Amino acid sequence: MFYIKDASEYIGKEVKIRGWLYNKRSSGSIKFLLIRDGTGIMQGIMIESELDPQVFSKFDDLTQESSLKVTGTIREDKRAPGGYEITIKDVEIYQIADEYPITPKSHGTNFLLDHRHLWIRSKLQNAILNVRSELIQAIRDYFYQNGFAMVDSPILTKAIGEEAATLFETDYFDLGKASLAQTGQLYAEAAIFSLNKVYTFGPTFRAEKSKTRRHLIEFWMIEGEEAFYDNEMNMDLQEDLVEYFVQRVVERAHQHLETLERDISALEKVRKPFYRISYDECVEILKKNGSPIEWGQDLGGEDQTILSTHYDKPVFIYNFPKHAKAFYMKEHPENPDLVLCSDLFAPEGHGEIIGGSQREDDYDKLLNRIREEGLPEEAYGWYLDLRKYGSVPHSGFGLGLERTVGWVCGIEHVREAIPFPRLINRIYP
Amino acid sequence: MFYIKDASEYIGKEVKIRGWLYNKRSSGSIKFLLIRDGTGIMQGIMIESELDPQVFSKFDDLTQESSLKVTGTIREDKRAPGGYEITIKDVEIYQIADEYPITPKSHGTNFLLDHRHLWIRSKLQNAILNVRSELIQAIRDYFYQNGFAMVDSPILTKAIGEEAATLFETDYFDLGKASLAQTGQLYAEAAIFSLNKVYTFGPTFRAEKSKTRRHLIEFWMIEGEEAFYDNEMNMDLQEDLVEYFVQRVVERAHQHLETLERDISALEKVRKPFYRISYDECVEILKKNGSPIEWGQDLGGEDQTILSTHYDKPVFIYNFPKHAKAFYMKEHPENPDLVLCSDLFAPEGHGEIIGGSQREDDYDKLLNRIREEGLPEEAYGWYLDLRKYGSVPHSGFGLGLERTVGWVCGIEHVREAIPFPRLINRIYP
Numbered sequence: 001m002f003y004i005k006d007a008s009e010y011i012g013k014e015v016k017i018r019g020w021l022y023n024k025r026s027s028g029s030i031k032f033l034l035i036r037d038g039t040g041i042m043q044g045i046m047i048e049s050e051l052d053p054q055v056f057s058k059f060d061d062l063t064q065e066s067s068l069k070v071t072g073t074i075r076e077d078k079r080a081p082g083g084y085e086i087t088i089k090d091v092e093i094y095q096i097a098d099e100y101p102i103t104p105k106s107h108g109t110n111f112l113l114d115h116r117h118l119w120i121r122s123k124l125q126n127a128i129l130n131v132r133s134e135l136i137q138a139i140r141d142y143f144y145q146n147g148f149a150m151v152d153s154p155i156l157t158k159a160i161g162e163e164a165a166t167l168f169e170t171d172y173f174d175l176g177k178a179s180l181a182q183t184g185q186l187y188a189e190a191a192i193f194s195l196n197k198v199y200t201f202g203p204t205f206r207a208e209k210s211k212t213r214r215h216l217i218e219f220w221m222i223e224g225e226e227a228f229y230d231n232e233m234n235m236d237l238q239e240d241l242v243e244y245f246v247q248r249v250v251e252r253a254h255q256h257l258e259t260l261e262r263d264i265s266a267l268e269k270v271r272k273p274f275y276r277i278s279y280d281e282c283v284e285i286l287k288k289n290g291s292p293i294e295w296g297q298d299l300g301g302e303d304q305t306i307l308s309t310h311y312d313k314p315v316f317i318y319n320f321p322k323h324a325k326a327f328y329m330k331e332h333p334e335n336p337d338l339v340l341c342s343d344l345f346a347p348e349g350h351g352e353i354i355g356g357s358q359r360e361d362d363y364d365k366l367l368n369r370i371r372e373e374g375l376p377e378e379a380y381g382w383y384l385d386l387r388k389y390g391s392v393p394h395s396g397f398g399l400g401l402e403r404t405v406g407w408v409c410g411i412e413h414v415r416e417a418i419p420f421p422r423l424i425n426r427i428y429p
Numbered sequence: 430m431f432y433i434k435d436a437s438e439y440i441g442k443e444v445k446i447r448g449w450l451y452n453k454r455s456s457g458s459i460k461f462l463l464i465r466d467g468t469g470i471m472q473g474i475m476i477e478s479e480l481d482p483q484v485f486s487k488f489d490d491l492t493q494e495s496s497l498k499v500t501g502t503i504r505e506d507k508r509a510p511g512g513y514e515i516t517i518k519d520v521e522i523y524q525i526a527d528e529y530p531i532t533p534k535s536h537g538t539n540f541l542l543d544h545r546h547l548w549i550r551s552k553l554q555n556a557i558l559n560v561r562s563e564l565i566q567a568i569r570d571y572f573y574q575n576g577f578a579m580v581d582s583p584i585l586t587k588a589i590g591e592e593a594a595t596l597f598e599t600d601y602f603d604l605g606k607a608s609l610a611q612t613g614q615l616y617a618e619a620a621i622f623s624l625n626k627v628y629t630f631g632p633t634f635r636a637e638k639s640k641t642r643r644h645l646i647e648f649w650m651i652e653g654e655e656a657f658y659d660n661e662m663n664m665d666l667q668e669d670l671v672e673y674f675v676q677r678v679v680e681r682a683h684q685h686l687e688t689l690e691r692d693i694s695a696l697e698k699v700r701k702p703f704y705r706i707s708y709d710e711c712v713e714i715l716k717k718n719g720s721p722i723e724w725g726q727d728l729g730g731e732d733q734t735i736l737s738t739h740y741d742k743p744v745f746i747y748n749f750p751k752h753a754k755a756f757y758m759k760e761h762p763e764n765p766d767l768v769l770c771s772d773l774f775a776p777e778g779h780g781e782i783i784g785g786s787q788r789e790d791d792y793d794k795l796l797n798r799i800r801e802e803g804l805p806e807e808a809y810g811w812y813l814d815l816r817k818y819g820s821v822p823h824s825g826f827g828l829g830l831e832r833t834v835g836w837v838c839g840i841e842h843v844r845e846a847i848p849f850p851r852l853i854n855r856i857y858p
Contacts, residue, residue, distance in 0.1 A: 001657065003576065003625070018657040020622070020819045038625025038656065039576070067819035095790075097818045117619040117811040118818060126623050133579040133624075140569055147432065147468070150562040154849040155584070155609075155632050156597075156647050158856055168585075168599045170609070173638075173853050180584075180599070180609075187849055190546040190858070193449070194555050195562075196432070196467025202632065203584050209602075218585050227467065228430065228447040382546040382858035389526040389547060390449045390496035420583040420616055424602050427587055429619070429811035 004040030007084040010074045017042065017086060020121070021066045021097075024059065031059040033088070034081070035070065038126075044070050044086045051088070058091045064103075065121070067094035116420055117429045127259040128416055132405045134253040138245040139222055139399075140201070148224065149195040153184025153202060158379045160186055166206045180205040185396060186328070186383050188225035189359060192394055193386065199224045209424060212301060213413040214351055216402055218422040225396035231330075231340040231358040234395035235316055238344055238354055239272050241399075242314060246270040249408055262410040266312075266348060274344070275315040282317045285310065298324040299343070304351035311347050318342040327369040329357040342397075350407035356397025363387035433469030436513040439503045446471065446515060449550070450495045450526075453488065460488040462517070463510070464499065467555075473499050473515045480517070487520045493532075494550070496523035545849055546858045556688040557845055561834045563682040567674040568651055568828075569630070577653065578624040582613025582631060587808045589615055595635045609634040614825060615757070615812050617654035618788060621823055622815065628653045638853060641730060642842040643780055645831055647851040654825035660759075660769040660787040663824035664745055667773055667783055668701050670828075671743060675699040678837055691839040695741075695777060703773070704744035711746045714739065727753040728772070733780035740776050747771040756798040758786040771826075779836035785826025792816035 002015040019037030026032070029048035034041060048056050062068065071090040076083065102118055112119045119125055143150065156178040159167060172178035184200035191198045200223045208215060224237065250257065250267050257264055277285070286293050289306045293299070298320065299307070307315060319338045322331065329339035341357030360366045366387055370380055405417035415421040420429065431444040448466030455461070458477035463470060477485050491497065500519040505512065531547055541548045548554055572579065585607040588596060601607035613629035620627045629652045637644060653666065679686065679696050686693055706714070715722050718735045722728070727749065728736070736744060748767045751760065758768035770786030789795045795816055799809055834846035844850040849858065 005576075018821070020821075038621065038623060065819040067821045094822070095820045100818055115811075117616075117814060118622075120620065120623040129580065129620075129624060130578060136579050137569065137573050140566065144566050147434075149559060150565050151558065151848050152632070152649060154647060154851055156634070156851050156856060170597045170599045172856055173636075175854070175856050178856055187546075191549065191558075191848060192467065193547075194467060194549040195558060203581070205585070207602075218583060220581060379857075382544075385546060389529055390494040391524045392447070392449075392496045393523070419580050419620060422583055422585050425604070427585060427601055427604050427607055428808075 064100045065097040127256040130256045138248040143199045148197045151191040151198045153187035153200045192227040220401035222399040229395040308349045316342045330360045346407040358395040361391045473517045493529045494526040556685040559685045567677040572628045577626045580620040580627045582616035582629045621656040649830035651828040658824040745771045759789045775836040787824040790820045
């Protein structure tokens with residue numbers, strides 16, 4: 001089947017384009033159809049003197065988004081959008097579209113989100129979805145080429161996660177309630193004892209009542225977990241991964257970034273080494289830049305923005321205070337108030353994209369932390385087992401897909417970085 | 430870092446193996462450690478006369494699954510498991526494991542499933558997870574190389590699925606109940622109008638009280654959806670995909686299939702073209718083979734087994750009776766009692782792995798079917814829109830990952846084809 005993206009291979013040849021009417025205009029006896037087929041947009045030319053009147057008159061019937069098949073010959077034309085045109089010989093209409101709700105005039109975000117199933121057809125949304133698709137494959141290729149096994153962690157679990165307050169629950173037969181996973185990490189930790197280096201890639205859920213540009217109710221997370229890695233090696237790995245997927249998107253999804261008018265030179269700067277700043281130093285920097293943060297607190301949304309605009313490349317903040325972070329992080333061997341961890345912030349104001357840490361591998365310390373946090377001990381029995389039967393130093397990290405897509409595409413709000421966003425007031429379409 | 434799988438590149442070199450004790454045996458002044466590191470298993474040799482007594486004595490401390498780092502030199506030895514050995518110079522112990530619950534004696538399935546977080550370390554389970562990982566990447570590579578965009582469909586939806594009776598529900602803020610997705614297909618259909626050919630790859634959920642060897646509560650599904658494809662093209666595509674991933678696993682995960690004692694020659698036969706048999710013909714074949722099926726019914730579990738053992742390659746059964754199948758399938762243009770669809774059955778008794786169909790693209794017919802099935806019309810508003818604004822012929826299919834892993838690995842029950850199975854009586858670990 002012919003696709004518009006392959007036009008350069010078909011110059012002078014007759015092809016059939018199957019697609020949708022994006023726009024049309026008339027110049028007397030010459031008519032122009034702008035046709036999109038999901039792989040590109042191409043201008044079609046209908047010349048009255050060369051066409052059967054019955055074919056020529058179809059121009060008048062075609063409404064925006066009508067589906068059609070045109071037959072014609074591909075010509076190179078530098079002036080045409082995309083560089084190629086089709087001289088139309090025949091037009092077959094699949095369906096004349098009803099009046100399309102999304103018109104060239106601007107619409108409010110709520111209206112567009114209500115029509116997300118149609119909105120994704122627009123040029124910018126199509127470009128974002130293409131970048132997302134390339135990014136996903138790039139991430140998977142990176143792990144595959146670097147000897148990681150792919151492991152799917154379960155979605156339905158027994159309340160084992162990050163924040164008990166934000167769990168979605170469902171009835172699970174005779175076993176009481178099950179919760180939707182907030183992370184696959186704990187299962188990935190079990191898997192390294194079988195497979196050494198693994199990654200998970202799945203949806204995660206937070207029933208969080210926050211409405212910020214960085215939050216979704218349902219989002220996709222990629223979690224790497226590596227046996228025998230300390231936190232330094234973990235940061236090296238993240239740096240290598242991020243450089244790889246950013247440069248790969250620059251290389252292979254270039255035209256989509258251009259459609260989005262993304263500043264590509266900013267992405268080209270994303271090369272190792274990234275900046276690495278200790279939490280202590282970070283607090284000083286934030287205070288100097290007007291943040292009310294006090295030592296001991298985790299970074300807030302505003303702090304993220306400050307850090308993200310302060311640097312021209314991603315920056316790691318490492319070794320946070322223990323009580324600002326999750327229970328599973330490994331205590332710093334020289335300072336029990338700190339844990340061995342790092343957050344990675346994207347530049348240009350995009351905020352945190354990765355949280356990582358070395359994991360607590362000492363049975364007693366881990367059990368203590370579970371009790372301190374008041375977590376349901378019985379649900380963590382299997383997780384504690386991993387520290388009983390051949391515990392090893394290990395580290396891992398979680399990369400938020402939508403925040404990463406948002407950054408790479410240069411868009412403000414994560415809701416456009418996923419095909420069908422779930423927000424606190426939105427579950428349709 | 431050195432990994433056992435790379436041993437052939439390190440002959441004569443000193444390396445460090447980080448891993449776990451799989452087994453040990455003693456022959457007087459020579460001790461043998463079988464060490465696994467998640468990428469392979471290697472024998473280590475400790476010779477009393479060449480080692481510090483303090484190092485040599487560590488042999489006695491090591492229990493099954495203890496974690497350790499050994500330093501030594503790699504030697505080629507055809508007699509050794511895997512073909513290489515390490516002559517040990519030093520042993521560093523990370524942790525002496527408590528008495529490991531899974532011993533070489535055989536355990537019941539319930540016991541093993543209760544210890545799934547440890548069971549995955551065993552040789553056979555490790556091999557299955559490696560095959561699964563290779564299979565996932567193969568499927569993604571196929572779609573990537575064939576111009577499909579990857580689209581994630583939402584998990585939390587408004588009761589839009591296949592069977593209302595088997596939905597998991599959860600409270601969704603002020604918007605009432607949300608259900609866990611049973612399929613991503615309907616969203617994939619919306620996405621083809623933006624991206625032409627797409628696939629989804631995500632977890633799906635059925636709160637089904639059936640306990641068969643082919644059912645999981647939570648399982649992963651790959652769904653392809655293609656604009657401008659009819660059901661024939663859809664079958665051609667499935668055939669091409671299945672041949673690709675089976676042959677790729679044979680090629681790249683050969684040693685794991687050998688560990689599983691899989692009959693690889695049966696997989697090598699999985700080449701295009703597959704068999705294609707109409708539903709009508711299929712019913713006759715089943716009746717001859719003792720099935721009580723009557724024309725009009727969908728195939729049961731026993732029917733699947735009959736079909737799956739009857740053929741030495743996958744077989745498509747196409748064009749089922751309309752009322753045995755889902756509402757979205759396209760009515761046969763010459764016989765309104767049938768729909769344009771196909772199920773694909775794996776050979777060797779493994780049953781259905783794919784269900785596919787051309788989709789109903791006529792607004793009125795689709796609306797009728799939604800009403801006939803008593804589905805909540807308002808939840809399907811956006812789906813009906815796809816038939817209003819440039820409807821096109823299109824087709825798609827859903828491939829069940831665990832059934833496919835089960836078939837390729839030659840295992841009986843799908844519960845071993847996923848890292849952490851969810852069954853009606855099991856949500857732990």
